[in-house]
Amino acid sequence: MSEIHAQTVPFVRETMLPPSAPPRSEAGAVRWLRDNLFSGPMNIALTVLGLMILYVVFQAVLPWLLHSVWNATSLGECREIVARTWGPDASGACWAMIRERWPQYLFGFYPADLYWRPTLAFALLFVALAPVLFSGVPRPLLWFSAVYPMLAFWLLWGGSVWWWVMVIAGLALTYAVFRLAVLRLGAIVAGTLAVVLLAAWSVYAVAPLSGRLDQVIPAAITPVASDRFGGFLLSITIGVTAIGGSLPLGILLALGRRSDMPLVKSLAVGFIEVVRGVPLITVLFTASLLLQYFLPPRVQFDIILRVIIMATLFAAAYIAEVIRGGLAALPRGQYEAADSLGMDYWQAQRLIIMPQALKISIPGIVSSFIGLFKDTTLVAFVALNDPLKGITQIVRSDINWKGIYWEPYVFVGAIFFLICFGMSRYSMYLERRLKRDHR
Amino acid sequence: MSEGTQRRIDRSQMRVSDEIAIQITAMNKWYGNFHVLRDIDLTVHKGERIVVCGPSGSGKSTLIRCINRLEEHQQGRIVVDGTELTSDLKNIDKVRSDVGMVFQHFNLFPHLTILENCTLAPIWVRKVPKKEAEDTAMHFLRKVRIPEQAHKYPGQLSGGQQQRVAIARSLCMKPRIMLFDEPTSALDPEMIKEVLDTMIELAQEGMTMICVTHEMGFAQAVANRVVFMDQGQIVEQNSPQEFFNHPKSERTKLFLSQILGH
Ligand SMILES: Nc1ncnc2c1ncn2[C@@H]1O[C@H](COP(=O)(O)OP(=O)(O)OP(=O)(O)O)[C@@H](O)[C@H]1O
Ligand SMILES: [Mg+2]
Numbered sequence: 001m002s003e004i005h006a007q008t009v010p011f012v013r014e015t016m017l018p019p020s021a022p023p024r025s026e027a028g029a030v031r032w033l034r035d036n037l038f039s040g041p042m043n044i045a046l047t048v049l050g051l052m053i054l055y056v057v058f059q060a061v062l063p064w065l066l067h068s069v070w071n072a073t074s075l076g077e078c079r080e081i082v083a084r085t086w087g088p089d090a091s092g093a094c095w096a097m098i099r100e101r102w103p104q105y106l107f108g109f110y111p112a113d114l115y116w117r118p119t120l121a122f123a124l125l126f127v128a129l130a131p132v133l134f135s136g137v138p139r140p141l142l143w144f145s146a147v148y149p150m151l152a153f154w155l156l157w158g159g160s161v162w163w164w165v166m167v168i169a170g171l172a173l174t175y176a177v178f179r180l181a182v183l184r185l186g187a188i189v190a191g192t193l194a195v196v197l198l199a200a201w202s203v204y205a206v207a208p209l210s211g212r213l214d215q216v217i218p219a220a221i222t223p224v225a226s227d228r229f230g231g232f233l234l235s236i237t238i239g240v241t242a243i244g245g246s247l248p249l250g251i252l253l254a255l256g257r258r259s260d261m262p263l264v265k266s267l268a269v270g271f272i273e274v275v276r277g278v279p280l281i282t283v284l285f286t287a288s289l290l291l292q293y294f295l296p297p298r299v300q301f302d303i304i305l306r307v308i309i310m311a312t313l314f315a316a317a318y319i320a321e322v323i324r325g326g327l328a329a330l331p332r333g334q335y336e337a338a339d340s341l342g343m344d345y346w347q348a349q350r351l352i353i354m355p356q357a358l359k360i361s362i363p364g365i366v367s368s369f370i371g372l373f374k375d376t377t378l379v380a381f382v383a384l385n386d387p388l389k390g391i392t393q394i395v396r397s398d399i400n401w402k403g404i405y406w407e408p409y410v411f412v413g414a415i416f417f418l419i420c421f422g423m424s425r426y427s428m429y430l431e432r433r434l435k436r437d438h439r
Numbered sequence: 440m441s442e443g444t445q446r447r448i449d450r451s452q453m454r455v456s457d458e459i460a461i462q463i464t465a466m467n468k469w470y471g472n473f474h475v476l477r478d479i480d481l482t483v484h485k486g487e488r489i490v491v492c493g494p495s496g497s498g499k500s501t502l503i504r505c506i507n508r509l510e511e512h513q514q515g516r517i518v519v520d521g522t523e524l525t526s527d528l529k530n531i532d533k534v535r536s537d538v539g540m541v542f543q544h545f546n547l548f549p550h551l552t553i554l555e556n557c558t559l560a561p562i563w564v565r566k567v568p569k570k571e572a573e574d575t576a577m578h579f580l581r582k583v584r585i586p587e588q589a590h591k592y593p594g595q596l597s598g599g600q601q602q603r604v605a606i607a608r609s610l611c612m613k614p615r616i617m618l619f620d621e622p623t624s625a626l627d628p629e630m631i632k633e634v635l636d637t638m639i640e641l642a643q644e645g646m647t648m649i650c651v652t653h654e655m656g657f658a659q660a661v662a663n664r665v666v667f668m669d670q671g672q673i674v675e676q677n678s679p680q681e682f683f684n685h686p687k688s689e690r691t692k693l694f695l696s697q698i699l700g701h
Contacts, residue, residue: 333546336509341560341612342536344528351559355550 067092070099074400097401098411104394105412108230108385114158114222118233121155124148125240133426135433149244156237158223162210170201226304230385232415238308239373245312246372247365250319251358255349257324268320275317281381283310288382307379315372322364326357359434366427370420377416387412455663456485459518460616460647461506466515468505475501476512477671485615488648490658490679493668494694499651502668503618506649507538520615536564539609543621545601547593553580553604554589557611565612572611579607583637599630603637610641617641619650653698659683667691 037047067086072078078094086092098105107115128148131141150164174194181190214220229237256268275283287306330353338348358365380389392408395401461483468476475498483489491499504510505517508524508531517524519534548556557576561567567575580586583603585596593601602622609617619638623631635657642648642661652658658665658679665682667675667690675682675691686692 331544331546333542333544334548337542337546337548339509340507340535340538340540340542341608342532342564343560344532347563351563352548356548359550 064091064093068095069093070095072096073100075402075404076400093410094404094407095411097395097404097407101391101395101401105231105387105391107233108391109228110224110230110233111222111228114224117155117158117221117224121152122236124152133430149241154221156224156229156233157226158221160210160214160220162213162217162219163206165213166206166210167202170198170206173201174198226302229304231387231391234304234379234384235373235376235387238304238311238376238379241308242311242315242372242376243369245308246315246319246368249312249316250323250365251354253316253320254323254327257320258327271313272317272320275314276321280311280314280375280378283314284378284382286310303382303384307382307384311372311376314375315368318368318371319365322361322368323357325364326359326361327353329360330356359431362427362431362434366423370423373420373423374416387415454645455487458485459483460485460487460520461649462516462518463506464516466505466512466517468501468510468512468514475671476505479515479673481666481673481676483616483647483649485647486645487664488642488646488662489650489664489666490662491649491651491666491668492653492655492658492694492698493674497668498671499668500620501671503540503620503649503651506616506618507535507540509540532564536560536612537615539612539614539617541602541605541609541617541619541622543625545593545598545605545625547601547605547608549593552590552592553585553596556593556604557608560608561611575613576607576611579610580604582610582640583607584633597630598626599633602626602630602634606634606637606641616647616649619648619652621651621653623652623654655683655699667694669694 038044063086067082067090069078069081069092072081072094073096075094075097078092078096082090082092103112103115107118110118125148127141128145131137131139132145147168150168154161154164174197177197178190178194181193185193253268253272256264257272259265259268284307287310288303291301291306334352334356335348338352343351377386377388380386385391385394388409392412395408396404459482461481463479463481466476466479467474479502491502493499501510505512505524506519511526512524520537522530522534524530524534547553548559551559554573554576557580558569558572561572561575562569577586577589580589583606585600585603585607588596588600588604593604596604606622622638623634626634631654635654638648638650638657639661650657650662662679664676665679666673667682667688669690675686675688677687682691683695686695
């Protein structure tokens, strides 16, 4: 049928066309190369330049990696082995140091016969995280997640289990009192009452009661002091606790910043702006030096606990801002719909606003987490043995490993990368899953 | 419901009782210095269907949003179902859970399924058991004729379907009064009818309704009073017949001539 004919004659389609496959274009590697690497003079130049840079980097790094030595007792021995096998001018990585100092990188000066405790705590961390991170895991496991922080702290620092049982009892008691009081007295009075009760319980009840119980049924494990902690044990303890604490705190700060109540709002704004305006190192120094001045002289406030609190507050300020962005992206209609259905403020936040705002903020929140985790290495500045600087310095002050330079940093960097990359991939998985759920 | 039957709507159920559902007296509202609502007096009886119309910016939305306190009024009284709206949060929550509201842009919760949208407030606000809330939700979803969509998300539905879900969501709270703020003006023409049909059914069951709309066919079919607003004031209110056939004020005549497109 000619073109003109087709257009001039009135036309009615009688049979519908079945769908057919798209035309086969030239596919394969050659086409991909041409499209992506050699499509024009500029592109060709950039490709060549890129290849040259890659060549220079690999030429420098590959031999060093290929000449790695895994079995030696000192840096001198390493060099000897490299020279013997690959010639006098060759260079090679000396991973033997890592082999020897591996436990120290993991645990710092934690007593060697108690390594099983942090290891167990670490393994249980995944059990506790599973129901929080993935939707297919049985829900009752969340109860374990709730108890896990205390179990982990007990395993790490040791001491009497009764102490933690008393802490849990205090939390449960506070919650029960709050639930009873909130019906009669309203949220503000009940909340104040709960806070006062919790404070009084922790100061006056926990230590004596757990001491008494310990005499009746002894249930203590060897205590380990905070200055024994180091390496990745320290980083992960601080990182995980601060991450877990900074999200709820960040949510509260973000809500505070958008509150109608002037006092709440200005407190939240003031906190966020001050904390964001100060370098983390300053905050850590404050934790290690200044806090001691403000506390009563005989109160010994554990240094790791102080650092955790400061890192949590620090990260919370950033996360609050990220979440505020998510909140601002929600249309006003969502609040109005929740209001018009008679939901109160907290119901609306919990059921309608936060699920959506947090979903929008996932990439930013995970970035903050990653930053926080890497920042745990800064505790080196308050004399804690972080893996990057603290432990490496200790290793290098050993006469056998004096002068070793690249290997510890490459090694510690690689482990940090693995953990942070894992977090990043999880955030992408979560975004994908939520997108699938909500469309 | 076809075009022909729309004029023969069964009004037998649409009785108006003497009981007062909403009483607004000498109400004034300002946005900053801008006097949006001026001296509003309006009494709505149980079972009445009121259509509010008027030019853009005349304060129609603001008026009905004051009735469930999405906006706060500064002067005068608003009494809804015997409860006066003051800054007392208890009263506000009570009024809000008894008054349903349907918005121009639906405002469904995009992260919840249709069913969850409908059961959320009954479960958390009314403390209805989940199973019972789901049964109620399915009942109302059947009523708005989309039970088969219950497990989809709002983003997967057409505008008209979303608006019907929004109506069902409000009904699940068993409200005594329904407020509609231009429920059809964000919809494509072919979806307007399905939403209006749902609203007409609701009216036939005796629901007290205040509806901001420019659908004059709907006003003629179900309203027993049309309220015309301009510049924050009620300019004229009358039965639909009188309002459309013998408008009294010049503003009303002008408005009608524009909207009916002579
Ligand atoms: N939050 C606000 N702050 C200040 N002015 C407002 C606010 N909301 C509405 N207004 C103003 O109040 C007036 C009435 O608004 P309203 O939304 O009630 O009008 P409307 O009659 O519903 O109009 P439309 O038909 O366009 O929806 C308008 O002039 C509007 O600009
Ligand atoms: Mg409006």
